[in-house]
Amino acid sequence: MDHDITRRTVVKACAVIGGAAAVGSVLPATPAVADERRGPQRPATSANGWTIQSNADLDSQVWTRPVAGTGLGVPVWIGDVETVLVHVVRRFHYEVQELAAVDLAGWRPAKGLRRDLPDSNLASGTAVRIRQGAGAEGSLFPLQVAAVRDILADCQGVVRWGGHDKPVDESLFYIAVGPHDERLPRLATTIREATFR
Numbered sequence: 001m002d003h004d005i006t007r008r009t010v011v012k013a014c015a016v017i018g019g020a021a022a023v024g025s026v027l028p029a030t031p032a033v034a035d036e037r038r039g040p041q042r043p044a045t046s047a048n049g050w051t052i053q054s055n056a057d058l059d060s061q062v063w064t065r066p067v068a069g070t071g072l073g074v075p076v077w078i079g080d081v082e083t084v085l086v087h088v089v090r091r092f093h094y095e096v097q098e099l100a101a102v103d104l105a106g107w108r109p110a111k112g113l114r115r116d117l118p119d120s121n122l123a124s125g126t127a128v129r130i131r132q133g134a135g136a137e138g139s140l141f142p143l144q145v146a147a148v149r150d151i152l153a154d155c156q157g158v159v160r161w162g163g164h165d166k167p168v169d170e171s172l173f174y175i176a177v178g179p180h181d182e183r184l185p186r187l188a189t190t191i192r193e194a195t196f197r
Contacts, residue, residue: 047116049178050077050124056107062125064106072099075107077125080188081175085128087191088151088159088173092130095147096140105129118165118174127174135162135171158187 044052056062056075064075065082067089076085085106093099110123121127131139140148145163152161158181162172177184 044110044115046110046120046122046124046126047118048121048124048126048175050081050121050126050175051179052110052115052120052123053077053107053125054109056125060125062107067093067104069094070099072101072104074104074128075125076128080184081126083188083191084155084158084175084184085126085173087195088155089128089130091151091154092148092173095151096144097131099130103131105132118160118162119169119172121174127172129171130173131171133171135169137163137168137170139170156183156187158183 046052051061053060053062057064061077062075063078063082064073065078065086066073067086070090070093072089072093074086074089076082089099089104106122106128107125108122110120113120113123119127122129129135140163148161148163152159158175158177160174160176162169162174165172175184
């Protein structure tokens, strides 16, 4: 079999391949340079400063945790946030109104939530909805409101109730401090110690 490959054909082919390799090595570097100029990208956060999670129960800081003695579970940020929010749900269940599974919600996707509003804290797993759908002002009786205020006082400013926000959302309870605030681990430790006495 006779191959008629000339020196000119080989040189042209090498030039084309070399040029393509050079262009390929330059193109990916361009976006990296642009990113370098903008600085490191910060992850998206909810209104309280916690990182928004893309899912629950899978490659996430948010896992569905049981609420002891209630038969309920709620997806929340694991660790200290979990300890505090589960404590709030448990106390609400026993001191304000018994809850069914449909009354309780935790983490939800960020889509449709405004990051500057308190309900965006649901997307980071640092908020819960108790009696969802009953968020309007006046949805609780006065004695129930007094019990909620007692729960909040027990939380020492770490948890905020949407009943104190404008617009009012009496179903929303959320962590009111950022991820580096020392009050959160202190409160979580107090709750754990009281639970295991």
